[in-house]
Amino acid sequence: MDELLLLNGPNLGILGRREPGIYGSATLDDIEKAVTAEVAARGWRVTAFQSDAESELIGVLQDKYDTVGAILNPGALMIAGWSLRDALANYPRPWIEVHLSNVWAREQFRHESVLAPLATGMVAGLGALGYRLAARALLEVSPA
Template identity: 50%
Template structure:
């Protein structure tokens, strides 16, 4: 089972900066992730929270709930949340960080990820497709 986590403001997909994030919604993304999971032969559970503590708890509890890997788009927490970094590094599951936009082509503060170094990989700038690639990496053991 794969856990797909989306952080702050991703509940506003389709409404927030469509020129950057596109016009599809979080619900569209979650349906795609579930479809892709079925194609890959792995159940997918999608969750989103605007609260750092909730994301931490989901990460900390993932192995106990039977998940084999995590795909995470930490949103803005990517750039400053050492608590999120510690939660990722403090559990045994492989984690792949995903960003819909190309964060390296955006504002300078978005160029630094404090979480990427404790993830197995990072995918950025490929839109929703990045989630599928992250799931494929986890399923194939590359994540």
């Protein structure tokens, strides 16, 4: 069975309670279940990991080079996650950057991702649905 990596960065462990007007009411568990349902027909299983620590996200990413692809919501690490960027540059599979909110409709400092130039694609502003759309995209572009 092939494995899809679902990584979530800082403050995403409190989804559903964190500013629902911006981030929605879906919990991280809801999102993991939705992504799992999206890829189940392909025989993929989802390995999900959330951390507020950049180093832990990097460690999981480096341990999972054999996955079919990844969905990553880096949270604020999109702005200054240079170590995560270096790790993603070496990740050998397609990956999609996801943001629940439309980062370009928010504060100026959120308007540039240091990670996005390396991503296969990006989904932003569609709430929890963005994760499902990222999973659908990976089903199309992944060689597995």
